[in-house]
Each structure stands twice: as structure tokens, then as C-alpha cells.
Amino acid sequence: MDTVRLAARLREEIGQANVLTDRQELRTYECDGLAVYKVMPALVALPETTEQVAAVVRACVDAGVPYVARGSGTGLSGGALPHADGVLIVTSKLRQILDVDPDNQRAVLEPGVVNLDITRAASPHGYYYAPDPSSQQICSIGGNVAENSGGAHCLKYGFTTNHVTGLEVVSPDGAVVRLGGKAPDPPGYDLRGAFVGSEGTLGIATEVTVRLVRAPESVRTLLAAFGSTDDAGAAVSSIIGAGVIPAAIEMMDALAIEAAEAAVQCGYPAGAGAVLVVELDGPAAEVEEQFVQVERHCELAGAFEIRIAADDVERALIWRGRKSAFAAVGRISPDYIVQDGVIPRTSLPGVLRRMGELSAERGLRVANVFHAGDGNLHPLVLFDDTVAGQTEKAEDLSAAILDLCIEHGGSITGEHGVGMDKAKHMPRMYSDDDLDTMQLLRCAFDPEHLSNPGKVFPTPRLCGEVPGRHKGAHPLQQQGLAEVF
Amino acid sequence: MPADAVLDDLTKVTDDRVREARPDDAIDGMPSRYVATPASTEETAELLRVAARHGLHVVARGSGTKQRWGNPPAQVDLVVETTAMTGVVEHAAGDLITVVRAGTPVRELQDALSGADQQLALDTAIPSATVGGTVATDTSGPRRLLYGTMRDLLIGITFVRADGVVAKAGGKVVKNVAGYDFGKLLTGSFGTLGVITEVALRLHPVPATQRVVSVEEEDPAAATRAALRVLGSQVVPAAVEVDQPTDGPVTVAVLLEGIEAGVGARTAATRTLLGAGNTVGEPPGWFGTYPFSADDVGLKITSTLMGVGPVLAGARSVGRRHGVPVSVRGSAGGVLYASMPSDTEPQLVALVLEAMRTVAATYDGTVVVLTAPAETRRGLDVWGPVAGLDLMRRLKDQLDPDHRLSPGRFVGGI
Numbered sequence A: 001m002d003t004v005r006l007a008a009r010l011r012e013e014i015g016q017a018n019v020l021t022d023r024q025e026l027r028t029y030e031c032d033g034l035a036v037y038k039v040m041p042a043l044v045a046l047p048e049t050t051e052q053v054a055a056v057v058r059a060c061v062d063a064g065v066p067y068v069a070r071g072s073g074t075g076l077s078g079g080a081l082p083h084a085d086g087v088l089i090v091t092s093k094l095r096q097i098l099d100v101d102p103d104n105q106r107a108v109l110e111p112g113v114v115n116l117d118i119t120r121a122a123s124p125h126g127y128y129y130a131p132d133p134s135s136q137q138i139c140s141i142g143g144n145v146a147e148n149s150g151g152a153h154c155l156k157y158g159f160t161t162n163h164v165t166g167l168e169v170v171s172p173d174g175a176v177v178r179l180g181g182k183a184p185d186p187p188g189y190d191l192r193g194a195f196v197g198s199e200g201t202l203g204i205a206t207e208v209t210v211r212l213v214r215a216p217e218s219v220r221t222l223l224a225a226f227g228s229t230d231d232a233g234a235a236v237s238s239i240i241g242a243g244v245i246p247a248a249i250e251m252m253d254a255l256a257i258e259a260a261e262a263a264v265q266c267g268y269p270a271g272a273g274a275v276l277v278v279e280l281d282g283p284a285a286e287v288e289e290q291f292v293q294v295e296r297h298c299e300l301a302g303a304f305e306i307r308i309a310a311d312d313v314e315r316a317l318i319w320r321g322r323k324s325a326f327a328a329v330g331r332i333s334p335d336y337i338v339q340d341g342v343i344p345r346t347s348l349p350g351v352l353r354r355m356g357e358l359s360a361e362r363g364l365r366v367a368n369v370f371h372a373g374d375g376n377l378h379p380l381v382l383f384d385d386t387v388a389g390q391t392e393k394a395e396d397l398s399a400a401i402l403d404l405c406i407e408h409g410g411s412i413t414g415e416h417g418v419g420m421d422k423a424k425h426m427p428r429m430y431s432d433d434d435l436d437t438m439q440l441l442r443c444a445f446d447p448e449h450l451s452n453p454g455k456v457f458p459t460p461r462l463c464g465e466v467p468g469r470h471k472g473a474h475p476l477q478q479q480g481l482a483e484v485f
Numbered sequence B: 001m002p003a004d005a006v007l008d009d010l011t012k013v014t015d016d017r018v019r020e021a022r023p024d025d026a027i028d029g030m031p032s033r034y035v036a037t038p039a040s041t042e043e044t045a046e047l048l049r050v051a052a053r054h055g056l057h058v059v060a061r062g063s064g065t066k067q068r069w070g071n072p073p074a075q076v077d078l079v080v081e082t083t084a085m086t087g088v089v090e091h092a093a094g095d096l097i098t099v100v101r102a103g104t105p106v107r108e109l110q111d112a113l114s115g116a117d118q119q120l121a122l123d124t125a126i127p128s129a130t131v132g133g134t135v136a137t138d139t140s141g142p143r144r145l146l147y148g149t150m151r152d153l154l155i156g157i158t159f160v161r162a163d164g165v166v167a168k169a170g171g172k173v174v175k176n177v178a179g180y181d182f183g184k185l186l187t188g189s190f191g192t193l194g195v196i197t198e199v200a201l202r203l204h205p206v207p208a209t210q211r212v213v214s215v216e217e218e219d220p221a222a223a224t225r226a227a228l229r230v231l232g233s234q235v236v237p238a239a240v241e242v243d244q245p246t247d248g249p250v251t252v253a254v255l256l257e258g259i260e261a262g263v264g265a266r267t268a269a270t271r272t273l274l275g276a277g278n279t280v281g282e283p284p285g286w287f288g289t290y291p292f293s294a295d296d297v298g299l300k301i302t303s304t305l306m307g308v309g310p311v312l313a314g315a316r317s318v319g320r321r322h323g324v325p326v327s328v329r330g331s332a333g334g335v336l337y338a339s340m341p342s343d344t345e346p347q348l349v350a351l352v353l354e355a356m357r358t359v360a361a362t363y364d365g366t367v368v369v370l371t372a373p374a375e376t377r378r379g380l381d382v383w384g385p386v387a388g389l390d391l392m393r394r395l396k397d398q399l400d401p402d403h404r405l406s407p408g409r410f411v412g413g414i
């Protein structure tokens, strides 16, 4: 690739200051939140408008150069890992909240807007933006859209995909396309739904319209300490079995508690084998009654201490331990892998037991933090890179945990995405036909594979067929994977 | 190729569950040649492979309640009925999910779930509709306000492509971001991307108590104001429905669901919000039904919340102007259905449609003609303008390059 020529064109299109080629400056962007993978991009572009994003994409198309979108770079699957010969398109200069519209319960945002800023802008009107990843103080709405991010409150309120009603997208041919808007149910295929969670492989979101949710009348939060994760899990089962859907139920095991304690002194009850953070929200009378039920379920399941947040300050304190858990693990281990897998919630006790065996077999510790309501586990595999062989063992253990999730009918990722990191695991969850079918969508949007290539799918599909003129053998037939008539 | 050779090949797959089509097997007036009723995903796949080999145009049919929605197919050679693929494959009550075969009537699914006090939190106006048909047409009802629509409840899908390849996406856990969300693409695809054979669905507990607070308002503007007061409040209604007959008062009905203690307090709050003349009771008879019957003209009109009042008022004034009785019903969340009698002059339907499209577009919305007598529909652009059509066509070309699945029924002639 002729970087110099491409840089010159980009400077013309989006301005001198918005194109970076200096190695020192590029280094800032060589990895996302999954720092084990590092690649220096050829160029970084910092467009300021949709038109500039489209101009950068068209320049890439003309030069046949791949490009990767990047929001805040907090992704944990290497989704925003640059391409060495490509352009990294960073949305940090697209940070305007374009419209806060409480009358229609919507907000319209540029892709670089930070998740928490949406709620900040909406709260004076009595509204908030529901999906709340733990990284919400930094991650961007564009990144949330790409990853279909979740958060603690997604058990009741759903994920990013349930809250995005419209998108403006620069498609991989450089066209600006609108998918949905403020009104519900736009006619046609739900391309907006398919774009959410597509991890930057179907183009770049340049504007996002989200639902704003009316702030609840009442919020009650408790922290319950149990002797073991089994007891805590039993409490979760009986709460859900009673038909209560809390806003959030989060669990941490002893090791995760220890880490959080070391990092943020959250003061969780000493000696707990597991804690649950349970939050209920909604109309006051409803919440009061159900909160009493939740307390009772916790007690019956063996909680030895229950703390109830008296106000927002105490609530924040309870949440602090949970929200800092990933980074906190750094306090008790030199290195760690954040895993993200999903199991049917009811398989929790068996899965945790097996995970204990797997970690004992390899002599490594696993701290567990999870969204207990929906079975989304975040096992943190602790290791020391300076000890010979430990990194490999940790990776092996981490992969074995994913296998365990798949065995139980779950998923290899609940919210962090496939990205670079888990593309190789996709065939464990889906058949070749499934993956081939998914890639047909990719071919519809990006037949040249320029938008974030090498992510999500282990092997790219050729999109050679000219639409409507399907001739010759199907690629699956050629590979011997499908029956030939 | 003689026709019986095709029948022979189809018979090899489904034995006696294939036959020559009768006149009443016509899909929206378009006669078919064969009808097959596969009993499994695998059989469906084999059938579609035979269809691919013979270049047959295929339309999937559940219980057939919405075959006159959208445009008639341009050609039909084979009707694939899903009605032999029925039953709940799995109901994991503790995980609040179910896996169900596409031909299962929604009502049967709900019955099966009710034993565990659980439900698919989606209203179906026509309860004989199958699960697969409900996914393919993306229908929803009053409680969409709280629970969302099929796209929010569907967590996994198995479908058969035009070339007979079986594909799965999603899974059976509620939280899962591995791979593209094909369930979203199949939802509302009207049979143009594949034949859906099995879906996994997220469930909700059946609420202990339901109560409806209703009020009759003098005109659309007053009704909308009442509805918006509730929508902007903290009572968390499961539904806020409006019913606007051709003339006379407009009713607003608010559905509250939950535990007894909570619903009591929320009912009181809702009564205050709705103001004088409100009543508390069971859902009214019209609740969750379309304002049109099978032969009428039925429109689906969407808008922002602020557009609901103008849509209601617009329907009345346009109806009066053209002398057409137009009634409207639906969610104050911005999804309304309008009805005109079956014998309305096609030109008048076209005028009303155009006027309503203008109103809806002002509020970011659209108007789709869900159903209408065949001769009326022929002259109409039933789907209206669609953003992103170019990408939709490219998607169709990838999944069904020869355009053999329900050709012509969907947006932009897809």
C-alpha cells in the first residue's frame, strides 16, 4: 500500500490535523482493552463529521485498503485491533449529543458519545439510558452498538440491541444509509438489528438513536453474603422462580471479593464465599413488596449478612466492588485473562464445580464475577507471565471454560464479542453452514472484506458471486460440505 | 420436465405429505402446483433442495392467517406448510426460555407454558397464528410497550435457506453476542430469506394481577394528552392503547400488570393521571384486536410518541374529507392500526393512504398496507418508501440469488 499517497488524500479530505502517521502517535492506538494483541495501524483518521467518515471509507475502498473503526478502545475481544496496512478510523471527534428528546423518549448521538453521558444528559428530564456496561464512564455508544454491549441492568431492561431504534451507517462502499429512526418498526429487513453486534464488520455507525427510559420511582439495593456460591446460586434460583425479575443480580466469589477489597476497600462482609448484589427498581409499592421477598429468599438460602443501601451513596458503595472487579484482580495477580461465557443460569452450580476442578488440575486460580440472573460468567483466570508455561496454561484453562459453556448449551460470549480473540472458537458453537450463512450477510454489506477484516469469522468467505447471477458450484459443494445433486 | 417427475422427487422426501395443489391452496390468488408438509427441519431442507433443483418458487405457510398480507407472490410452485412441525422441544422454566417448532400455534405454546406460570410476552391478535408465521410477519400487540416485540424475545433460530442448507443463529441463552443476529433478519422477512423451522424464545413470568384503567375522551387530542401523561409517568404500564372509532369519543386503556400490592397503588396513580370519568376493570373487548377484519383494508401506521395525536386526528379528518369511515386502534407508543371497509373505492383508499403517509412521515413514521382486497392492493404501493432498500436487495441476492422464496411479496419487490 502507498501510505504516503493515502495520507495525502485523507489530509485533503478531513484536514491535516485529523490524520496521524507519526509512529509515536500511532502507538496510542495499537491495542484495545485486550492488550495481548498489538498491531500498529498504517494511519489513524479522526473524522469530525459523517461526510468525513464516508470520505475516509471511500479513500480506503479506492486504495483497496482495510479499515477498522475504533471508539474508546475498551473492547475486550480485540475488535478494534488495527490492521497493519490499514486505516484506523477513530470516533473520538464525533462526540456530540445531537438531540435529547424526552417527549419522544429518544436521544440522537454521534458514535463517539460516552455511554454515561447519555444518562447525564437525559436525567434532568427524568430519563436515562438503560444499558450500563461497567466501562460506561469511557466506552462509546458506537462501540456499544458494535458489540451489542450489556451491563448489570440488562437482565430486566435488555441489551444495546433492545434500545437502539435507529442508525446512520457508512456502509463499506462509502454510502451513507439510514436504518430506522425514532419511530418503531421500520418496514423491510431489520438491518439495524443485524448491524448491532456486528463488531464493525458491516460498516461504521455515524449516528445512533436510542430509547430513553423513564427513571424508576424507586430503587432498592441489597448486598447479601453467603458461605458459598452454591448458596448464592440457590438464592438466585428462588428469586427468579418466584417470578421476580430484578433490575440486576450480580454475583462475586471469594477470590473476586478479595481482589475488590484490595483495590477499592468496598468493605464486603468478611468471610463470604460469595456475595450477591440485588437491585430492584420500579413503582414504589411493587418494589417494597418484592424487596422483602428477595431478602427472605436470601435468608432462606443461607445468607449470613444482608446489607441494604439506605441511600444513593450506600448504593454506590455496594456497586463499587462489583464494577471495579476486573481491574481489581490486577491487585492479587500479576496477569489475568477476562473470560466471558454464558450458560443456562440453572447450570451454574455444576459449571462452577467443574470450573473449580479445571483450575485445580492446572494449578491456577479463577476468580468469578457474573451476571447471575442471565448466566453470563466472567471467570478471571489468574496467572504470572514470568513463570514459564503459565501463560499457556492460563489460555488453555480459559478455552476449557468456554468448552464448558458450550457443553451446557451456552455461548462463547455474552457481551464482550468475538473480535480477534474468539474467532477461532466460533466453529465450536456453529456449524460450517451456520457460519457460511452469517457471512452471506457480510457479503451483502462488504464483498471486498475491507471493514474490520479478520474479526468474528475464522475464515473469510469469498463473495465472488455476482448477485442474481448465481452460477456454477456452490462454495460448500466445492468444499465437499454440501450434497451435490 | 414433466410435472409428475417433480412430484416424484418431492414424494421421495415427504412420502404422503405432499400432494398436488388445490384451488384453495392459492397464495393470495396465486395458484400453486404442489403442497408439502414436512415433519422436520431435515425434511424441509431436503424439500428445498429438490425445489432448488427444479427451480420451484416456494412459499412457506403456517396456519395461513396472513397470506394476504403484503403483496401476492409473483409465482408459487410449492407451498411448504409448517403445520406438521409442531410442539415444544424444550421448556427450561428455570432459565425462562423455550425452544419450539415453527408450526406450533401460539395459543398452544402459551397453554404449554402456563403450567409453569410463564408466557411468551407477545400478544397475537389472531391466536391460531403459528409461532413461525408470527416471527415471519413480526406481529405484536398492546404489551409491546413493556416487553418489546418478537425481535426482543427471539434468542435463537433454525431456518432453511433457498438452497436447502440448514442454518442456525443465536442459541438458547438469553445473553449471547456470538455471530450475526440472523434472528433479527428473519423476523418480519415474510418468508423471503428462508423457511423458519424452529425458534428459541425468551419467556416472562405470568403476572399475578392485571388491571385496566380506561377513560373516554372527547377527541383525539384529549385522548393523546391522557395517554402521554401515563407514558411520561412512573407507573410502568404494560400497555397504553387507544381506540378511535370513525366518530365520537376516543378511548384510552392502560394495562397494569404485576403483584397485587403494586398494581393497587399503580391503579390509583393511573386514575389520577387519566382524570375525570375513568373506570377500572377488565380489558375491553377490542383490546389487542385489529380494527379491521380479514376482508377490510388494514394499515399499520407508526410514528414517534408526539406523532400519535396527529395520526389520530389526521385519520379522522382525512376520512371525513373523502367520505371514508376510518377507524384507528393500537399502542400510544407509536404503533397504530387503521381500518377502512372492504368496499371502499380503491382510489379513495389510495388518497387516504397518501395523506396518512404524509402525516406519519412528519413524525418519522411509515404506513404499510397490511391487507386489503386484492383489487385494491394491486393499485397501491403497499410497503411505501423504505430506507436501506439497496442493502436489503443485496441481502436477498446473497441468500436467495434466484429469488425463489416468496418472490415479490416484500419491500421493493423482494
Ligand SMILES: Cc1cc2nc3c(=O)[nH]c(=O)nc-3n(C[C@H](O)[C@H](O)[C@H](O)COP(=O)(O)OP(=O)(O)OC[C@H]3O[C@@H](n4cnc5c(N)ncnc54)[C@H](O)[C@@H]3O)c2cc1C
Binding pocket: A032, A033, A068, A069, A070, A071, A072, A073, A074, A075, A076, A078, A079, A080, A081, A091, A111, A132, A133, A134, A135, A138, A139, A140, A141, A142, A143, A144, A145, A146, A147, A148, A149, A150, A151, A152, A199, A200, A201, A203, A204, A205, A206, A326, A327, A415, A416, A452
Ligand atoms: C473494565 C471494563 C469493563 C467492561 N464491562 C463491560 C460490561 O459490563 N458489559 C459489556 O458489554 N462490555 C464491557 N466491557 C467491554 C467494552 O467496554 C464494550 O465492548 C464497549 O462497548 C466497547 O466500546 P468502545 O467505545 O471502547 O469500543 P472499541 O473498543 O473502540 O471498539 C469495539 C468494537 O466496536 C467497533 N466500533 C467502534 N466504534 C464503531 C462504530 N462507530 N461503528 C462500527 N463499529 C465500531 C470496533 O471496530 C470494535 O470492533 C468492559 C471493558 C472494560 C475495559
